[in-house]
Amino acid sequence: MDRVRTLPIMLGIAVTGFITTLDNTVVNVALPSVQRALGLDLPDLEWVGTSYVLSFGALLLAGGRLADLLSCRPVLIAGLTVFTAASVAGGLAANSPTLIAARTVQGAGAALVIPATLAVITGQLPAARRSLAVGLWTGALAVALALGPVLGGFITERWGWRWVFFLNVPFGVLGLLLAGAVPAAVRRPGLSALRRLDVPGVVLSSAALWLLAYGLLEGGAHGFTRWPVPQCLFAAALAGRLFVALEIRRAAPLLELGLFRDRLLSGGTAAQVLWGIGVNGVFFFTTLYLQQVLGFSATKAGLAFLPLALALLALTPFAERLCAAWGAHRVIAAGLVLVAWGLVQVSATGLRTSYLGLQPGLLLIGAGSALTTPLTVRSLASVPASRNGMASGVVSAAREISGVFGIALVGVVLTHTRSAELAAGSDPLTAFLDGYAAGLRLAAGCVLCGALVTFLALRHRAPAVPEGRTVGDSLSLK
Known part of the structure; x- marks a missing residue:
């Protein structure tokens, strides 16, 4: 791969790592303003804060498998498009259901972006550039984690909480432009490749990861003996066991x-x-x-x-x-x-x-x-x-x-x-x-x-x- 194409791919890797991680922290500082503006009670506010990470974590395995079936480039572009569109919807939200739904869809988009980005690093870049690319990606994650509270507080104080979501839009557009530098697959898979997607595996793995993440978040906040935390963790273990049993028998497993x-x-x-x-x-x-x-x-x-x-x-x-x-x-x-x-x-x-x-x-x-x-x-x-x-x-x-x-x-x-x-x-x-x-x-x-x-x-x-x-x-x- 020539240097002209490698540079925008490296920049795109940093941009995608930055925006998907930024949403883990940037919204937290804005939550009090969101609560006052939309009149949310505490449970709704907690869902605004956690719905992103729940859908993100739950769908990562599915996102990785789609990158294998459809190739990195279309999955990366689709994930960035979903993430950016959901950010606009979050900024325009007028009530808690709309905002929680937007945050959930944001997480789904990020779950497509991250495995596709890592697959680009390990499968598309020259070997000599891979560790540097991972370093840029990891550094972008660290910067996003560190700057999230700063940016969230600064933007909320000056322009309002909606701009915390609109902030993603220019980065998302830049990521889409840079994604064009990712080489297309030699053999372009059609939508028929989706027939090989292990849908029961997607359902079980997503349920297991979602229930585990939710149980850990709620348990950490309110205690692990409080309903429904033990029930969620038990259900996560059961879904995980069923997932393993299913994957052993599948010809094309997730x-x-x-x-x-x-x-x-x-x-x-x-x-x-x-x-x-x-x-x-x-x-x-x-x-x-x-x-x-x-x-x-x-x-x-x-x-x-x-x-x-x-x-x-x-x-x-x-x-x-x-x-x-x-x-x-x-x-x-x-x-x-x-x-x-x-x-x-x-x-x-x-x-x-x-x-x-x-x-x-x-x-x-x-x-x-x-x-x-x-x-x-x-x-x-x-x-x-x-x-x-x-x-x-x-x-x-x-x-x-x-x-x-x-x-x-x-x-x-x-x-x-x-x-x-x-x-x-x-x-x-x-x-x-x-x-x-x-x-x-x-x-x-x-x-x-x-x-x-x-x-x-x-x-x-x-x-x-x-x-x-x-x-x-x-x-x-x-």
Whole structure:
């Protein structure tokens, strides 16, 4: 692929990663304004906040399979079109059902975009550019997570909450223009390819992922014994079991379970989940800590994460070179150790720290995350090209669910510790801080487990395969 085509594809990868991640955080700051403008009660407001991530996580496997059946380009264009149109609908919404529906459709569009984007990276770009592309994509995710609260607060204060949704439109249009640089499939599949889509598998996997995400979100917010949280988690487990039983018997399954015999994919996916638990936990709960304990404004709280994002962007280009020199298993595991160290540092910042006092821990998280950016490409290195989208959907779904699980896990520890401290007579700020610190230390432990998994899973070179059969045929896994 020539440089003229590679550059817009790389930019498009960054744009799609940015806008789909931005919607995870940018809306949260605007929720009080949405509540006042539309007269929403608390349950409706919670649905506005969570409907995006629920549909996003639930449909990622289906999005990945569609990228395999129809090729990356049409799925990417369709996903960006749906996402952008739903953003316009959200900005124009006059009541809660319309807004919740728009957020749900936004998530469905994002579930098409992300697996198709990863499939473009691993299947369309030259091998020498893949890790840089993943680094750009990961950096765009970090910037979106860091800037989401800042942009949400700034836009809501100056132009109103509707512009939080309209903000997606120019980025969506730019993404559609850049998607034209993605090469079309050599053999263009017709709509008849959709007949091979495993519809029962889509229904069961979507139900399992949706119920799991909803159960974790509600459990983290209200407790895991409160109805309907246990029922949702049980139903998720049942749907997941039925999905596995179905996929074993299908001739053309939505997810080939045999892919998980590949140690790179299974180990890399597990490591991404453990990394996601830590990073999402620190983003979500540190924002609360900065505002509720330290008294930062929403804008200043968002700016606290900006050095982290800049460190990630600055160091990402060096990650692949370090992997080539020292071995991917060592470099990525070291990155996860740095993330865990940063989480411990952040957990110890205390009641009277300053903006600068936060930065050592946050910078360790950013630098460590930069070293982990080759993990996605390495996880997919031995996957057959015909299953590129399927495997990308697995990695994407695991990462999205890990974010929900991280928030729920840290939230449970925080709530339990805070309740115990309050019962013992501690003041509310000290109780919150003790719970917050305990939750981040647990998240650090999960990330350390990810470092061990990475070191073991990636320590051998990927097996040699025929040219064109896999997406990672030129990647060394020393």
